[in-house]
Amino acid sequence: MRAVIQRVSRAAVVIDDAETAAIGPGLLVLAGVEEGDTEADIDWLAAKVVAMRIFADTEGKMNRSVVDNGGEVLVVSQFTLHASTKKGNRPSFLRAARPEQAIPLYERFLWAIGQGLGKPPQAGVFAADMQVSLVNAGPVTIQIDSRRPE
Numbered sequence: 001m002r003a004v005i006q007r008v009s010r011a012a013v014v015i016d017d018a019e020t021a022a023i024g025p026g027l028l029v030l031a032g033v034e035e036g037d038t039e040a041d042i043d044w045l046a047a048k049v050v051a052m053r054i055f056a057d058t059e060g061k062m063n064r065s066v067v068d069n070g071g072e073v074l075v076v077s078q079f080t081l082h083a084s085t086k087k088g089n090r091p092s093f094l095r096a097a098r099p100e101q102a103i104p105l106y107e108r109f110l111w112a113i114g115q116g117l118g119k120p121p122q123a124g125v126f127a128a129d130m131q132v133s134l135v136n137a138g139p140v141t142i143q144i145d146s147r148r149p150e
Helices: 039-051 099-117
Strands: 002-015 018-023 026-032 062-064 072-077 131-145
Touching (some): 002 039, 026 039, 026 099, 039 099, 039 131
Parallel strands (some): 026 072
């Protein structure tokens, strides 16, 4: 599973001109399930997201997590995170998991984030055409891949 985590002062999802999810200070997580991902990948990544120390402490150092700050999390499914752009100019999404595999793992990711956060995350709608808005605080943007941890 791959995620792009953005520290935000606010973020929202709009579907068909209606706001369906919104948060204040916290994390916007764009999450993509890859073919072959397992529950272990999902659980590892969820734990990493909620523990990631990318919020400032009293000395201004990035030393606090979203949990430490009492922040919120908004998760948006994003299969395009697995785009292959090596050949040609049209991305290939062959590595992205098919919906029958991706949906249960995405739902487990939401559950695992909620367990670590101590409250359910806000979420987009899987496979919907969404308008995602955010104010990236910092800016801070981190990429994490459960199969290529760095």
